[in-house]
Each structure stands twice: as structure tokens, then as C-alpha cells.
Amino acid sequence: MAQLVYVYKQFERFWHWSQAVLILFLALTGFEVHGSIYLFGFEKAVIYHRYAAWLLLGLIVFSIFWHITTGEWRQYRPQLSKLQAQLRYYTYGMFKGEPHPTHKTLRNKLNPLQALTYLGFKLLMAPLLVSTGLLYMFHRSIDANDMVLISEIPLEWVAWLHTLGAYLLLMFVIIHVYMTTTGATPLANIKAMLTGYEELEEDKSE
Ligand code: HEM
Numbered sequence: 001m002a003q004l005v006y007v008y009k010q011f012e013r014f015w016h017w018s019q020a021v022l023i024l025f026l027a028l029t030g031f032e033v034h035g036s037i038y039l040f041g042f043e044k045a046v047i048y049h050r051y052a053a054w055l056l057l058g059l060i061v062f063s064i065f066w067h068i069t070t071g072e073w074r075q076y077r078p079q080l081s082k083l084q085a086q087l088r089y090y091t092y093g094m095f096k097g098e099p100h101p102t103h104k105t106l107r108n109k110l111n112p113l114q115a116l117t118y119l120g121f122k123l124l125m126a127p128l129l130v131s132t133g134l135l136y137m138f139h140r141s142i143d144a145n146d147m148v149l150i151s152e153i154p155l156e157w158v159a160w161l162h163t164l165g166a167y168l169l170l171m172f173v174i175i176h177v178y179m180t181t182t183g184a185t186p187l188a189n190i191k192a193m194l195t196g197y198e199e200l201e202e203d204k205s206e
């Protein structure tokens, strides 16, 4: 029997949507710095990008703390055994109207493919952008004498890796938004991420 379950806690929703807004803003200002688009003007884009980056860093610190203290990090452990069934569903079964191969529950709310892509975001894309972003920011620093080179890595490499991270993240967002429409109904998952509640089949073990 389906019942309304509180799946996404308040902090989780706040974290998700503020992170999404910040990242989209960082993408806009970043690609203006890069020279791909014109929106705020180069100087303003640089400043806005830096402010948004500090906000994102603060949010990341809080979210790491939250994931550890609540034990929610366990949601991201991908069950590799079920990955194949999940891939088959997204490429074939879904279009034939077959049922979801994995069961969404409170304790196991991400399917194996979601867990893997979110893990990729958290362990690869976000660290790449944050580390190259910080290297970019502190590449040179002014001390009492003059400009001091902090990192030996050439700035062009840092900028290239940072831009690569930005492209990967944009790809993630496009695939991610599409995948979130493949729930019970196209808007079911998005509604759940907004309100916290979602209709789930009863789970006997909970
Ligand atoms: C904590 C996270 C981040 C930090 C510390 C950071 C820092 C920086 C810095 C210092 C620059 C050079 C311009 C400037 O001096 O302000 C830059 C450029 C850029 N950033 Fe970020 N950034 C971060 C996140 C992001 C994100 C999430 C995206 C995109 C989704 C992004 C996309 C870009 C792009 C495309 C450029 C232009 C690169 C170039 O062509 O030189 N950044 N970032």
C-alpha cells in the first residue's frame, strides 16, 4: 500500500536547492569570466563568482557535517549488484512501462545509478572544482614585498582543469534533471525534493 513518507529532511532540501542555485550562478559568472557569455560585465562577474564560491564552500562544510552526523552518507553507497538492472530499466524497461527494478524506501532512497552519479558529483566533480577554484584564487598573493607565487602549477592548467570541472558539472545537471523526471510521475521526485514528502510503497522492514 502506498503511503506518504517524509523522505527529504528540511536541511537536505535547503542544502539541495541552495547548492543548485549557487552552482548555476557560479556557472553563469564563471562562463562570463571564461569569455563565453556576457551578463554582468567581466569585473563584476569575477567578484560575484568569488562571493558565490565562498558561500558554496560554507554550504559544503555544513553538508559534510550533516551527512556524517545523521549517517545519511550511507545512502550514497552504490549497490553494484543491482546496477545492471537499473541501467537496463533506464535504457529499455522504462519505455516499455516495466516497474522500477529497485524499491525506494526511507533507508534506501537512492537507486544504485543515482547513488553512483551523486557519489561522482561529491567525490569527483565538486572536489575538482573546489580545489582548482581555490588554487586559482590563491595562485598569487600579495605580501609585504611583492606578488608571491603560491602554487607552482601554471595558471593555465588550473584554469583548464577548473573549466573542465565546470563542463562536467553542467553535463551532470542536464542528465540529473532528466533523471529526476523518471519517478512515479514526471514531477513526483521534484515535488518530493520541494515538500519533503513522497508517496512510497510500504516497506515491511521499517
Ligand atoms: C568553491 C568553488 C569555486 C571556487 C573557489 C572558484 C574560483 C574561481 C576563480 C578564482 C576563478 C578565476 C576568476 C576569478 O579570479 O574570480 C574562477 C573561474 C571560473 N570558474 Fe570558478 N570557482 C568555483 C566554482 C565554480 C563552479 C561550480 C563553476 C561552474 C559550474 C565554475 C566555473 C568557472 C569558470 C568557467 C571559470 C573561468 C575559467 C577560465 O576560463 O579562466 N567555478 N573560479
Ligand code: HEM
Pocket: 012, 016, 019, 020, 021, 023, 024, 075, 114, 118, 121, 173, 176, 177, 179, 180, 189, 190, 191, 193
Ligand atoms: C545545479 C546543480 C545540482 C546539483 C549539484 C544537484 C545535486 C543533487 C544531489 C547530490 C542529490 C541527492 C540528494 C540526496 O542525498 O537526497 C539530488 C537530488 C535531487 N535533485 Fe538535484 N542537483 C542539482 C540541481 C537540480 C535541479 C535543477 C533539479 C530539478 C529541477 C533537481 C532535482 C532533484 C531531485 C528531484 C532530487 C531527488 C532525488 C532524485 O530524484 O534523484 N536537482 N540532487
